[in-house]
Amino acid sequence: METCDLLLGGSYLLAMDDGDTRIRNGAVAVRGGRILEAGSFERLKKAYAPAETIWHEDSVIMPGLVDAHTHETLTRGLHEDLPLMRWLEEVCYPIEGQYCPEDLYAAALMTQAELIRGGVTTFIDIFRFAGEAIRAVRQTGLRGIFTPQFFDATEDTLESIDRTVELIKTYHGTEDGRVSVWFGPHAPYSVSPERYRRAAELAGKLGAGIHTHLCETEDEVRTVRQRYGMDPVAMMQEAGVLDVPCVLAHCIYLTDSNIRLLAEKRDTAALVYNPISNLKLADGIARVPEWLKAGCTVGLGTDSNLSNNGLDMFNEMRIGGYMQKTFNHDATIMPCGQMLRLATRGSAAALKMEDKIGSLEAGKCADVIAVSLKKPHLWPIYYENPSNIVEQLVYSARASDVITTVCNGRVLMDNGVLRTIDEEEVFAFVQERAASLYARSFPGRFPCTEKPPAD
Ligand SMILES: [Zn+2]
Known part of the structure; x- marks a missing residue:
């Protein structure tokens, strides 16, 4: 035997x-x-x-389920119900700038405990201190792609292309292939075309990929058009992003020709549907049935405990399906088998892992x-x-x-x-780091200049 x-x-x-x-x-x-x-x-x-x-x-x-877009963040449930840009600028970015490695390690352990509990075995993360997230994943045993999130404004102080190159050299392909490191330019309105181009070139050279947010809001599309005279998808194409493995989160505001182009690039480019985040932040509804019809590579993701507020991929499948049915006035659209496929095979293909996982x-x-x-x-x-x-x-x-x-x-x-995480210990650690992070982010003041109206 x-x-x-x-x-x-x-x-x-x-x-x-x-x-x-x-x-x-x-x-x-x-x-x-x-x-x-x-x-x-x-x-x-x-x-x-x-x-x-x-x-x-x-x-x-x-x-195992595959989460094709998330952030390992620590401050779930704080200062909710704000418009997206105010929430980002007044709450998220000040906190993001104050993260220290131990905060991120706590966030990663919390996130990964939640993922294991929810049957997610592979995820792609775009956030800070990827070395700490990798330290966590070595312990927890999950499979992940880590993409340090960089912005033009903080390239010199926080995550950057150069620091990502170092991480790729140190960790890409380690832990029996469980750990990958890609580039994580935040979004077309916060990262220049030159930096996207440099990241794409290096991704091609180093056998890595790109993970970014794309066409999440109408405002983003307007800003990018005004600044560069082209839409965000064209900006990605010009920068060479669509010709290397790339995971494009949200993709709500795509034109028909954007969708056709992304379908042509299906072997490298993947679109990720983040239904609950899109609902919560009132971003809009992605044209997922049209992506699929055109032949795009499509995955499903939670977009983090900040914008969701959980990492439950079953929820994501259910709400994602229901959203499309209502939006399209068609109860037959995006049937349950298709949603399950997105959460397994689809997301696996989106992360360029279809030959390894998903079935x-x-x-x-x-x-x-x-x-x-x-x-x-x-x-x-x-x-x-x-x-x-x-x-x-x-x-x-x-x-x-x-x-x-x-x-x-x-x-x-x-x-x-x-079996790989002591939950009580992690809970105490998360409580300690979360309190410290908050105190450092907003010393002596409430972050939002104006509170939302009470109901
Ligand atoms: Zn995101």
Whole structure:
């Protein structure tokens, strides 16, 4: 009998492969971080001698979810309900400038604990002190792309292209391939075309990519047009960004020709749908059905605990689908199977990892989760003829229904117990750092010059 590290099984396996393989009482056998085989639990039990066997009755075994745009920030829930630019300028940027490495380490541990609990095994992060976020990911066991967020205004003092190059040289491809480092220019209105061009050139040279915000607001498009005489997508094309791996968050205000161009560039350029953030910040509604119809590469992301305010990809799938149905006056649009695909295969493709993650197939990385159906909000369960499993996952499940999370073959959580993070310790650390960060950001004053009207 062949040995393996882990046999993880449950009442229903959803492989999310091209053939949409579904196995009643299915399992994956894992060795050396890779999936050896996905198949029936009974058969795999006879074929392999696993070091650890996990079986969850009435659970769904499926690929780990992939968050294709987020920020590992520490100050969730502060000074809410402001317009986007005021919120950024009066609250977010002053705090961002005060982060010290330990604050970011606390933010990363908090974020990653939440991701593991919610069944997210891979994410792309754009924020500060990527070295600290990587320090956290080495401990937590997740898979991530880290993209230090730089602005023209703070290139000399905070994150920068040159410091990112150093991080790429130190960390890109480390931890058995779990860690990648890309460039993180903030947005076309805060980073010059020259810096975008330099980042794109270096990304090409160093085998990295670009992660940026794009066409998030009408104001951004207007500003960029006035400044450069072209729209933000044209600015990206001119700078060579669309010809290297690039993850473009939001993309709400795209023209038809923008969408056609991004579809042509689908092998390098990916658009990310951030529905809850877009709703909360009143940014607008992205034309996702048209992106998909045109053939764009599309992923799904949470955009951080600041703008969302959670990292629950089940929520993102559900709200993202509902938003499109209402906006398009069409209940058939963006069906649940398509939303689940965006959160797995779509986001994996967006991060240029489709050959490694996003589905349960032999040879792929063992990024696998189990979602328990043993809760009334997920009943009744129809396994087969008919099956309502995908419907329940997208329309009824929550992050807290995930009971097991495995990344790169390592069990990060089972039965809801985290194995790589001491949550109590992290909670105390987060409380301490969050208080300190706030006090340093707004010494002796309330940040917003004008409070929103009380209801
Ligand atoms: Zn963002």
